[in-house]
Amino acid sequence: MADAHSKPKHDYHIIDPSPWPILASLGALVMAIGGVAWMQYMKQGNFPFFGINLANAHYFIFAVGTLIVLYTMYAWWSDTIKEAHEGHHTRVVSLHLRYGMIMFIASEVMFFVAWFWAFFDASLFPGEVQQYARTAFTGGVWPPKGIEVLNPWHLPLYNTIILLLSGTTITWAHHAILHNDRKGLINGLALTVGLGILFSFVQAFEYMHAPFGFKDSIYGATFFMATGFHGFHVIIGTIFLLVCLIRAMKGDFTPKQHFGLEAAAWYWHFVDVVWLFLFTSIYVWASFGATIAGTD
Template sequence: MTNKVRGYMQLHPYHLVGPSPWPMFTSFSLMNLATSIALTSHGYMGHNYMMVMCAMTMLYSMTLWFKDMMAESTYLGDHTLAVKKGMMQGFLLFVVSEMLIFVSLFWAYLHSALNPSVELGMQWPPAGMEAMSAAELPLLNTMMLLASGVTITFAHHALINGNRKNTLYGFLYSTLLIVIFVGCQGLEYKIAPFTISDSVYGSTFFSATGLHGLHMMMLGIMLALCTWRVYNYDFTNSSHVGAETTILYTHVLDVMWLFMYMVMYWWGA
């Protein structure tokens, strides 16, 4: 359906989004999730039911929002070249903000690591703490992320060349690798010899790696969604902004993990 059929002639290439409840609904869901996490962490709630319910509500609202966006892009033709360019620029700004968050966490880690105080025993890791071995599970996770970078690049080239089968396989393999990575990181947290409350070492380590793990969960959802859209013939070799942003996000998180592995696992230990 074009804008002319809808009853008016649009004289610009931009998409004027109609009234939608999902931005407000998602905002309240995020606020409730953050509040429930804070209250649970400080012991005001004796269970995790509210936190899980808020997370499910947020995912549900985001799902409905993304469904409307995909309809606008694939079936209504609202995403013109100007709209796609604006979406890509917006996503690049989002990536820059994400990188600055990780820069602050690296800063906090290196501030204590390069000049450990008396309270830390004048050494890093602090006295009496056993660091995570960089040659075991973290190395396996690093190899899987490097492999996901290869498979997503394979999918990108196949998508540009119009090879739907290889594109589908590339996104599928990338999704499986990210899911395995998240599972292995959860296992790593379970067997870790220290906790988030063990001095500044534990707090900065788990804050940085945990935030990266949260982003990997989001990336897994994005890759699974792209896999479904490729299967559903939503992407073409000339129109695939959703796939491009997901591919870019995969590479950014891969590079961020490499820095995290070298600084916090290899050098920091």
């Protein structure tokens, strides 16, 4: 009788009351307050809050908010994994999880559309930027006068090869779990995580040696915003895959139940595709007729 009551009689999962949504919101709020206090501190300003200058405690506030968010992420996703092992992720629930991931990636696509829009708006109409902008003059050409661009066939091409290889290794890992090949799953994930870390190191090296800065011109601003946010997504995706690797080593995934891995693979392929657009437009197309840094 107890067993009959414990098993769901429908395809939907009625989630138990959870503290994680409100705790996540609280952590995000504390992080935001800490971030504002940090920015006020950097410009030597004050951030009064009930008579207390929070700008002097920006590190502490931001760190507390970050810890709350990280703990919430760990606890919330742990509960999700536990629910899956308990059989709550029925066919309908699994389908809706996939719909949710698809909608999330669609929102990420629109996020990057904004940065591409900013880049192409400035690059295709540099004369209008020259006419109306006060601090982001282009000289009527693109890239702006005086800007030396990065060689697209050096580090950017190297990173393109890295991401394309990582796309094949994560696909290998996905196909391995479908055929219950745990060794292939672990090897594919490990290689993908390694390639993701390598990409981030290469991009950091590129940023340190970039011949232009963020605030030098609208070229630098659009370049660093688009490629920087992509680099941030690579870091998030690498962590996502690292968690999947740890779970794979623990034996969590099965050929029939591995949505966490599947979602990570979708996200990583999205990161790959965005980079291909970045490489072809911001690195290659924008370098036509421009002065390449390090060349005479």
